[in-house]
Amino acid sequence: GENVEQHPSTLSVQEGDSAVIKCTYSDSASNYFPWYKQELGKGPQLIIDIRSNVGEKKDQRIAVTLNKTAKHFSLHITETQPEDSAVYFCAATNAGGTSYGKLTFGQGTILTVHP
């Protein structure tokens, strides 16, 4: 089955700096890669996703890049703000015509943005 590794496990930045979180996956057939933000006491919330036919996607301060050859993808947050502090999870799946919701998650990154 799929295996997703995520680094770093913790990341501390100053407000206004950029933050980068990296993930690798094992199944070359995986074709959908979402990123989730989880705040304390809440369920994960989708912040951005990318499909395997795209190399990069951007939404305001958030961007995701995908390198299919190397089987890794990254989340980039620019101009970080204290409200970006949360746990971030990458995930991957081979939808294969069935479901994009059967995801394999990484272990998570605790991001702390200091004012």
Place this chain on the structure above:
Amino acid sequence: GAGVSQTPSNKVTEKGKYVELRCDPISGHTALYWYRQSLGQGPEFLIYFQGTGAADDSGLPNDRFFAVRPEGSVSTLKIQRTERGDSAMYLCASSPTLTGELFFGEGSRLTVL
């Protein structure tokens, strides 16, 4: 309601007891998923439903775990003969289609003493 609703939010039980966790998805969402999240880990897939049927239950850890969705809306995750290792946050998510975004509830935290 506006989002996915899960009850109870917290459940403490004793080893060997039976537990039911309920998920009320967003109205109109046909796909429903259950995940389990241990402390400090990412969620792990358990089972998903498309309508009333379990389309994939390959993530259920053993036959003590069972889930139903009899009318294609509310789902119940059932755990028999609970063990201390079952302690975790159980997350439910729903999606309008099989290729749509997942919307997670706030979870049910299960503690088995």
